[in-house]
Amino acid sequence: MPTQRVFVYEYLSGGGLTGGEDGDDEELLEQGIAMRDALVADLAGAPDIRLSAATTTAESVRAPNLQWVRPREGESPHDFVCRQAAAHDLCWVVAPETAGLLACMRKLVGSRRWVGCDSVALRVAGSKLATLEHLDRHGIATPLRFMGAGQASRWVVKPDDGAGGLHTRVHGTLEQAKADLRQRLRQQQAATLEPWVEGQALSLSLLCGAAGAELLSINAQHIAVGADDGALHFRGVRQGAVALDDPRAPALRRLAQDAAQALPGLRGCVGLDLVWHAQRGPVLIEINPRLTTAFAGLSQRLGRRLALEALAGFTDAEMRYAA
Template identity: 55%
Template sequence: MMQVFVYEYLSGGGAVDDPTAETLLPQGLAMRDALVADLLASGHCDVTAATCAQAGALPAGAAETAAREGETPLDFVARLAVEHEAVWVIAPETGGCLADFERMVGAPRWLGCDAQSIATASSKGATLRHLAAHEVATPLAHADGAAAWVVKPDDGAGSVDTRVHAHLATAQADLAARQGRGESAWMEPWVEGQALSLSLLCELGRAELLSVNRQHMRHGDGGALHYEGVEIDVMPALDPRRKTLAALAARVAAAMPGLRGFVGIDIVCPPRGMPVVIEINPRLTCAFVGLSRRLGRCLAAEVLALQRLERADA
């Protein structure tokens, strides 16, 4: 039996001082519990998962552990990593958080994308520039004649602090104000269309399109953009549009061969023209929740098998 440690940042106590943690905790718990249940269902894992006072009970069969008093999240994960064969971390890219955990755990225990892919995906600007250089469609190609512009944290997660501006001048002012406050910020053309995400299983520059998911976004006051959840697997396997989206996923994986395991890609499909990539999530996303059951597959077990095979071939 493989000894696997699961650490989800919010439910593991990593953001107790973050005012947004309470709002985001249900998403974190849902991902943690879906992953733990998947690993247990594989029949090949003993699972220990991090928890904290604010988190609910784990799925039956998993062992729980919590950080010691005064122990930082990195120290906590480092301590548990040496006691397990594999470590699966779900954490935001913001502030280099996911990258820090990858460096702390290191190969061969780390389950997930490599350091370079995490570094690139952790920056909205770096991601789009890298993909554009590899002939992957992005909003950057829509700069000429853009009807609106979006400003957001360059290393933010989801739609946190994202604002859509009808005029380039106001977008530039928003960008300058954020940068003047020392914040990470990025501006790109707004692409009107259907907001979707792609759930992928990645390995060595290849990607299998697992599902196409519908993202529910709401426009609020002052152009604020709010994420209100995801609806998984909304496009049937025989839908002809899937071929285009699978080809897009393949180009992204080829451009970033360090993407490994479960990966999410946020895209927009305009009424006319090719879909564009908005960002890459080099980790589990909310779309993982319920997906194994929906597809009739144990996705966590498949990720473990792929990474074991990759290491055996190294």
């Protein structure tokens, strides 16, 4: 196989973090670096890859085939990615779906170089409401199943294209939730309202390809709800918290396959967020059509180079030229 030039760009550590309004910059940057380094560690040293990785922080990994690259002074993330894409065969971009950023990056890179989900999967997964409606049409349990009277005791309002639980509020009554939603819509914020599903918050780490989805890890999500304001706080993820031979694992494998069939453009490393409901089993909350923080350290735990495995799916010309 000829040597491939591969560019890894994680948005936060690659220059996209320009200052936030919630004081979460340091934590977000740490998460970004963890995802970037997980990718780079898997790809570094591969004999048929010439690797470039974006950074504005310290260079954390060294390898003979690895070059760290930085944006020019005043260069925007979009211009930086465009410039690097032109010099590489494949581009693996990790970025939030917020405001269509990940989908925009795919357009800039072009389908021939893109490592990740296709445009349809990004469009659907980029909207919380569109995701739930799409999954519901395919018979997959979502919070929409709890819309009936008396089925939900709490309600959640969140950005329709948000990530990481930012600006998410849990309300004790539907009236409070509707008032929150109306206020956001008046402020021209894209937001959605859905029933809060009681149960254990989990996430699934998947490796998706043309044959479907492989369940790699079942993770526990640590989520707290503010007692005073109902604000949702994401406190991290415990990788592999539920064993793959747990009694719940067969249902979670079916859920992963059902999601991949419902959205066949899912490719590479993908995450699913769900709640395990005591009576109804897995309820799918959202799809993360990209690498997530739960992948950091997963290759080492499984004894596999997951990024290399995922990348192999994009060396096929048919897949690389997909719309």
